[in-house]
Amino acid sequence: MKRIIYLCSLILFMLIFTVGCGSLQKKEVNTVDSNVKQVETEIAKIVTVEDKSELSAMLQPMEEAILSFEVPGRIISLDKKENDNVDSGDIIAKIDSSQYQINTGIADASLNQAGANLSQTLNGAREQEKESAKATYDKANAVYEKTLIDCKRMETLFKEGAISKSDYENAQTSLVVSQNDMTAAKAVYDMALEGARDEVKQMAQEGYKLAKGNSDLAMLALGKTQLKAPFKGTILSKSASNGQIVAAGTPVFRFGNIDSLKLILPVPDHSIDKWTKGDIVTISLYGKEKQGIVTNIFAATNVMTGTIGVEVTVQNDEHHWVPGQVAVCSYVTKSQKSVLLPVESIISLSGEEPYIFINHEGKAVKKVVTLGELKGNKLQILTGLDEGSEVIVSGVGELFEGASVKVSSGVEQ
Numbered sequence: 001m002k003r004i005i006y007l008c009s010l011i012l013f014m015l016i017f018t019v020g021c022g023s024l025q026k027k028e029v030n031t032v033d034s035n036v037k038q039v040e041t042e043i044a045k046i047v048t049v050e051d052k053s054e055l056s057a058m059l060q061p062m063e064e065a066i067l068s069f070e071v072p073g074r075i076i077s078l079d080k081k082e083n084d085n086v087d088s089g090d091i092i093a094k095i096d097s098s099q100y101q102i103n104t105g106i107a108d109a110s111l112n113q114a115g116a117n118l119s120q121t122l123n124g125a126r127e128q129e130k131e132s133a134k135a136t137y138d139k140a141n142a143v144y145e146k147t148l149i150d151c152k153r154m155e156t157l158f159k160e161g162a163i164s165k166s167d168y169e170n171a172q173t174s175l176v177v178s179q180n181d182m183t184a185a186k187a188v189y190d191m192a193l194e195g196a197r198d199e200v201k202q203m204a205q206e207g208y209k210l211a212k213g214n215s216d217l218a219m220l221a222l223g224k225t226q227l228k229a230p231f232k233g234t235i236l237s238k239s240a241s242n243g244q245i246v247a248a249g250t251p252v253f254r255f256g257n258i259d260s261l262k263l264i265l266p267v268p269d270h271s272i273d274k275w276t277k278g279d280i281v282t283i284s285l286y287g288k289e290k291q292g293i294v295t296n297i298f299a300a301t302n303v304m305t306g307t308i309g310v311e312v313t314v315q316n317d318e319h320h321w322v323p324g325q326v327a328v329c330s331y332v333t334k335s336q337k338s339v340l341l342p343v344e345s346i347i348s349l350s351g352e353e354p355y356i357f358i359n360h361e362g363k364a365v366k367k368v369v370t371l372g373e374l375k376g377n378k379l380q381i382l383t384g385l386d387e388g389s390e391v392i393v394s395g396v397g398e399l400f401e402g403a404s405v406k407v408s409s410g411v412e413q
Helices: 002-034 098-123 127-159 165-194 198-223 269-274
Strands: 037-043 046-058 060-068 073-077 091-095 226-228 233-238 251-268 280-285 288-302 307-315 326-342 355-360 363-368 370-375 378-383 390-394 405-407
Touching: 046 251, 060 233, 091 251, 098 127, 098 165, 098 198, 127 165, 165 198, 251 269, 251 288, 251 326, 269 307, 280 307, 326 390
Parallel strands: 037 405
Antiparallel strands: 037 390, 046 326, 060 251, 073 091, 091 226, 233 251, 251 307, 280 288, 280 326, 288 307, 326 378, 355 363, 355 390, 370 378
């Protein structure tokens, strides 16, 4: 009986010992496992990091002008419409030129008369020429007096609003022409009476010059009844219509060359030294991109905005882009090769140089690094890290030099 009790006691002791040892062994395993840090890693790769400046600006024609007639009149031809392309010198509108043709004829006649008078002065006058000169003077004087009366009457009507400004200006022009004719005729008559003295000859010469100037002015005004394209371009908008009476300078067309477009970028003055003429700029508009060129850098800062204008030119041969649209310009100011690491993988303590940990055969190895700029949620590593190193990017807060690490599944390699 005692033997049985002894055996039972021995078996019970062995069971307790076995369970105790098992618990001890399990505790020791857990202790070992708790010293191994679970981490995530990624392989350091050298990439090209670009510093970009992105600015928005409105597309503008490379050349632009507001076209208008230089003389008043009624528009009789306005066939061009928006988006029409024209060549330099093409006639794009006309005003009624009948009055200007009459003025040109009168001026030409006066010029011919002044030329004849000058010739007669230089050659001397005969009796019949004196009579002819007197008759011419009397006629010119009568015409002048009648024109003067008509002009005063037209002035009264103009002030009362009964006639247009154009009619009043035509009356004034006729008065000037008739007065010049009378003056020239008087000079010829006086010369015929008094003989060709030096001062008379000079007066005849001056009369001819005056008549020539009037003729040139009349011809110039006649030419301005046609509105011509100043350069090759496109009709951007039209602001007049056929039959409209326009004054000199009234806008008729907005005209521009859109084969090339330009943008004026507002670049902060502290970074203007990064821009150079001839550099390439990527221009984006509604998902499409074109390459532009820096063609000009303005010489002064805008005191209101603290920016300097940079002109960028882009080709637009097919006219897919139009003035007034706002495009985004992207300009690479600096390009540098470096490693990018997540911010959370870098430890930067006060008074210490920033460092990271790499996984070397299951051990955490500390590496002091030099940091660059923040790019999104990653930092540039300029020095201290070799390409291909396995960098610990998660779980670094509990690491120390030589700590055992185990890489979690699914890490980036």
